[in-house]
Amino acid sequence: MTDIKTDIGYARAFVRLALERKLLHKHIQTVLGNFTLLQQLYKRYAFLRCDDEKEQFLYHILSLNAADFYCFTNTFKKTKMLYRVLLVTGSSRSALSCPIWIIITGSLCSTTTIALKQGIFEFTFDVSFS
Incomplete structure (x- = not known):
């Protein structure tokens, strides 16, 4: 994709495409399932390292599947x-x-x-x- 120039731009495009395809929950769940990575990136008291708060966060992300997004298609x-x-x-x-x-x-x-x-x-x- 030649329109994107920065890492932030690629991250935004990834989130937009994942929302459009209703896969954001699955991708974030995969990342949050890597305990070693979470230990390296987040402090001990970060909400993503607490199982209850992590599940609540994933539940909110899953609720986005109820809406139909066309943000990737419309943007690019x-x-x-x-x-x-x-x-x-x-x-x-x-x-x-x-x-x-x-x-x-x-x-x-x-x-x-x-x-x-x-x-x-x-x-x-x-x-x-x-």
């Missing part, structure tokens, strides 16, 4: 996203005899037809949401 409409695609044929042969065309469609946009050269099974492409 003009950004360019890079995608990597790997095709797996399920065959022991490494090459296909027929040509392959792919169109990838999402909720914001679709790609144009992507023609793959014979023998190519991994490629990247970027999409602008403008």
